[in-house]
Amino acid sequence: MPADPLAIARDLIRCPSVTPAEGGALAYLAGVLERAGFTVHREIFREPGADDVENLYARIGSGGPHLVFAGHTDVVPPGDEAAWTHPPFAAEIADGALFGRGAADMKGAIACKLAAVLDYLAACGGKPKGSISFLITGDEEGIAVNGTIKLLKWVAVRGEKFDHCILGEPTNPHALGDMIKIGRRGSLNGTLVVTGTQGHVAYPALADNPVRGIVALIGALMVEPLDAGSAHFDPSNLEFTSVDVGNKTVNIIPGEARARFNIRYNDHHTRDDLKALIERRAAAAAGGRVRWHIAWEPSNSDVFLTKPGVFVDLVAAAVREVTGRTPELSTSGGTSDARFIKNYCPVIEFGLANQTMHKVDERVPTADLAALTAIYGRILERYFVPGAVRE
């Protein structure tokens, strides 16, 4: 009898695993995976000032190629539970959809991966023609310091090596089959600080108003495009998110002005090149008249691209065969744990539709759970055909 992704998804949704709580979700996965022959590790990671978080790594098989399914069982809080048509952790089915927090992001996709793997193992006598792993964190929706970053390091120390990864984030804007993510833009935050000289507003010659300088610099940084986009990315974009002087007094020229900004950048830039470019442009606009500096915030969100090739083609073909639709290969949207995984192996993201994620009445059509399981199943069948994923 084939594994039932709907039943697995319901079991997972009934585990109230709001970050950082494990909620029983990883224990449930561990039980199913152990019974299927996986070697399962459950690791708790700690960091001063952050909550302890449990994570799971499970592997079956010892040879290559090695395909890892990544994801997270933690969910965002339900918000006002009374606003839900069906309780957020009850996993009720109505109007052809499974309701519950995490249905789309991303317990539904984890259930599909698990069902597809169980079916694949049943078909090959419990022994894959390579290795299959699950890399599941409980710290994706929070500050993500005790999750995938540390789990990947822990796995690497054990000598584990992956050939490819599929992360099950909900990637489809409208319907299953819309979109595979093959990369993500980088993200960088900074604060532009302009220093002036405080003084009486009636005696401007005795002061130096930093507002004048910061307006000039903001204008210069906003007006000139960072690039025109690339083969797989939209143009990079700098967006000011806050301009702050904090002066409550009407007769004082302030001594300092600050403006925060975020840059989403593509593969024309590295983080350091981009910082240098912004500082050159600010310096040109300042022209030696404005005293300024930029405080850059630490970032672990570098741009990356998994180049289209045999692996991306294999996944896209599976999506097309099951849904009848050709998925767009996209690098749009925010960051995800793929930004950490890409340091270990090529990674793509494909999961459910994302219209209801993080919302009240999060839900997924039950038909999509069956279809996504079929997609992951086809990927498994093809992936382990000898030579199939050799570039």
Ligand SMILES: [Zn+2]
């Ligand atoms: Zn997610």
